[in-house]
Amino acid sequence: MMWLAISLTNYQSLKHFVSPLQLKRREVEPMEKNSVVDLKERYPLYYRISVLLAVGFFIVAFYLVPHYTLHPYVPRVEKATKLELEPEEIEAVEEIPPAPKPQLPVEAESEEEIEQATIEKTADFETFDKLPVQPEAETPEFVAYDTPPRPKRIVKPAYPEIAKKAGIEGTVILQLLVDVNGKVLRVKVLKRLARDLDEAAVKAAYATTFYPAKQRDKPVKVWVSYPIKFILEE
Incomplete structure (x- = not known):
């Protein structure tokens, strides 16, 4: 019993105890x-x-x-400066007169000799035939287009045997007149290579068809440059 009383007193004392942290x-x-x-x-x-x-x-x-005040814009005008050029002294060159031509004595013809002289009649110009007038070279008419013609079916030219044996290679440049249906109407040779090769290129160009050129979505007839290459295969 005594032990219980002591424990109760200790509990009451601990109950009223305040730690430093709480304080x-x-x-x-x-x-x-x-x-x-x-x-x-x-x-x-x-x-x-x-x-x-x-x-x-x-x-x-x-x-x-500081207070800023607006000033009207004044364009800068550069003053022209006068350049004073001193006149150059040009030395006078004395002109040397040309040497006199040697005069040969010419005997004057007498009046009788002049009267006896006869003048042959000049040829009548009307007797000559009129030379044929060569027709002027036709210049291809330029037609403006928005869409250029494009090849539709390309036909390769046949390589001539003579050109093969001779080993001739190069490019033939043609000028084609393509109509509204894409057909080649005319062919002109702008750059020649050899006779046989030129003929083969022209023949192949006539067989080639195009998509026609268009101007504002409308087919037009135009001239177009068309190169054809001849290359020997090894």
Whole structure:
């Protein structure tokens, strides 16, 4: 029983015991509450001071910054400078007269010899046949187009045996007149290579068909340059 009484007294004493950490918390809590209350009370004062400082800063900056005035734009005009050139002295060159031509004595014909002289009648120009007038070379008519003609079916030329044996290679440039249906109407040889090769190129060009050129989505007849290459295969 005695032991129980002692334990009860110890429990009651421990119940009223306060640790140092609890004491510190009790001291800090009122200080925090006081600081929050002071901050709320001083907020209007801090706000007024900050507003006055901002207004004062703008006033001081307004007076310190120099006032800028707008001036009308005046184009710069460069003054022309006069260049004084000293006249160059040109030495006078003496002209040397040409040497006199040697004069040969010519005997004057007598009046009798002049009367006896006969002048042959000049040929009558009307007797000559009029030369045939060569027709002017026809210049291909240029027609503007939006879409150029494109080959539709290309026919390769036959390589002549004579050109093969001679080892002739090169390019024949033709000028083709392609109608609205894509058919070749005329062929002109702009750059020749050899007679047999030129004929083979022309024959192949006539057999080639095109998509016609178009101007505003409408087929037109135009001239087009068309090169054909002849290359020997090893």
